[in-house]
Amino acid sequence: MQTYSFCYSKALVLRIFWILVILFSVNTSGKAQDSARFAASIRKLSSKGMAGRGYLFRGHRKAARYIELRFRRAGLRPAGRSFLQEFQITQNLFPSRPKLRLNGRKLRPGRDFIPGPASPPVSGSFRLDSSQGILNKNVALLLKDKEAFKPNGTSNPGLILRRQSKLTHSLSENQSQIPEILVHESALQKGDSVLKVSISPSLRDLNTYNVMGMVRGTAEPDSFLVLCAHYDHLGSLGRNTYFPGANDNASGVAMLLEMARAIAKKPLRYSVLFVAFSGEEAGLLGSSFMAENPPVPLSNIRFLFNLDLLGFGEKGATVVNATVHPKEFARLQEINASCHCLPEIKARGKAANSDHYPFSEKGVPAFFMYLMGGPGFYHDIDDKPKTLSLKGFRGTFRLIMDFMRGF
Numbered sequence: 001m002q003t004y005s006f007c008y009s010k011a012l013v014l015r016i017f018w019i020l021v022i023l024f025s026v027n028t029s030g031k032a033q034d035s036a037r038f039a040a041s042i043r044k045l046s047s048k049g050m051a052g053r054g055y056l057f058r059g060h061r062k063a064a065r066y067i068e069l070r071f072r073r074a075g076l077r078p079a080g081r082s083f084l085q086e087f088q089i090t091q092n093l094f095p096s097r098p099k100l101r102l103n104g105r106k107l108r109p110g111r112d113f114i115p116g117p118a119s120p121p122v123s124g125s126f127r128l129d130s131s132q133g134i135l136n137k138n139v140a141l142l143l144k145d146k147e148a149f150k151p152n153g154t155s156n157p158g159l160i161l162r163r164q165s166k167l168t169h170s171l172s173e174n175q176s177q178i179p180e181i182l183v184h185e186s187a188l189q190k191g192d193s194v195l196k197v198s199i200s201p202s203l204r205d206l207n208t209y210n211v212m213g214m215v216r217g218t219a220e221p222d223s224f225l226v227l228c229a230h231y232d233h234l235g236s237l238g239r240n241t242y243f244p245g246a247n248d249n250a251s252g253v254a255m256l257l258e259m260a261r262a263i264a265k266k267p268l269r270y271s272v273l274f275v276a277f278s279g280e281e282a283g284l285l286g287s288s289f290m291a292e293n294p295p296v297p298l299s300n301i302r303f304l305f306n307l308d309l310l311g312f313g314e315k316g317a318t319v320v321n322a323t324v325h326p327k328e329f330a331r332l333q334e335i336n337a338s339c340h341c342l343p344e345i346k347a348r349g350k351a352a353n354s355d356h357y358p359f360s361e362k363g364v365p366a367f368f369m370y371l372m373g374g375p376g377f378y379h380d381i382d383d384k385p386k387t388l389s390l391k392g393f394r395g396t397f398r399l400i401m402d403f404m405r406g407f
């Protein structure tokens with residue numbers, strides 16, 4: 001009996017031990033799975049096939065289709081008749097590889113130079129000059145980092161070359177008069193005098209898409225919370241040079257996809273609208289379009305939370321509109337104080353720097369949160385998945401989910 005009872009309790013202890021081991025490993029492997037899926041979504045959206053999620057080589061369309069598929073798999077329903085909200089934009093695009101030589105040296109697009117976003121086509125040979133005095137169409141005027149070009153009605157240069165310590169790309173809806181190129185300072189050499197260039201941008205009208213899906217609320221389905229992130233990025237310069245946009249904003253979209261999964265499994269009191277915007281980098285065009293053409297009345301939106309730049313987090317987060325909505329910000333801080341989700345949350349005022357803005361301007365209460373930390377790759381060809389620490393993933397996920405569940 002003694003022996004038996006000893007064996008019995010030993011067996012029981014062992015059994016409990018294994019149950020705990022299994023429970024613990026299921027729990028942690030669930031979390032590890034979430035992190036792995038988050039990282040995989042970022043890699044997929046930043047891959048070469050997505051062409052920088054721009055408007056060439058079907059990049060934006062592939063990204064939109066991928067997000068729609070993920071929304072469907074998560075169990076979301078379309079917010080309107082379809083998951084896609086179409087709108088039209090005009091963009092200055094670079095379908096063929098830009099070419100530049102300085103004194104015969106071949107410069108690499110993306111790495112050594114990028115064309116100015118509004119540059120018109122240009123090709124030919126130019127004499128390099130840094131004096132704004134004697135200019136004509138055969139001169140490529142070399143300007144310092146922040147030096148302004150002083151237009152002189154009669155004698156403009158044939159090309160403006162801007163020397164930069166960091167190449168930061170952007171987009172344009174039009175073409176300027178004088179062709180422009182940004183050149184990295186490391187690519188310039190003393191004695192450079194001859195510049196050869198061939199750049200052929202084209203101004204195109206095209207259709208792009210916001211991707212929207214929803215999860216119906218359990219208590220008040222006609223009230224909405226919006227979670228959003230822009231999926232578009234800067235696209236490519238020819239076929240081989242593309243802007244991966246891993247931090248900006250594959251990371252925010254990947255977070256949106258995780259939240260869509262979680263909320264579809266366990267809906268909130270209010271309905272939740274998930275939106276992946278296009279046209280953000282082109283000037284908040286997708287969010288402006290949706291704010292004008294909302295799938296649900298804007299007055300029914302209780303709160304909007306915009307996610308952009310979520311690839312780091314070791315230095316915490318910043319919340320735009322924190323000072324506009326102090327009560328909600330205090331609640332976010334309270335949640336963070338108890339969950340220790342992020343090391344710090346900084347408050348910021350109003351800013352027109354992402355997709356929350358067109359909604360804020362129409363009176364929809366909104367936050368935009370971005371994470372801090374990282375090496376500072378921004379709007380360049382180095383914003384790649386492998387550079388991200390993903391340190392803020394779990395904390396941000398929990399913080400925002402708890403905040404949304406509080407409505």
Ligand SMILES: [Zn+2]
Nearest residue numbers: 248249281379
């Ligand atoms: Zn951006």
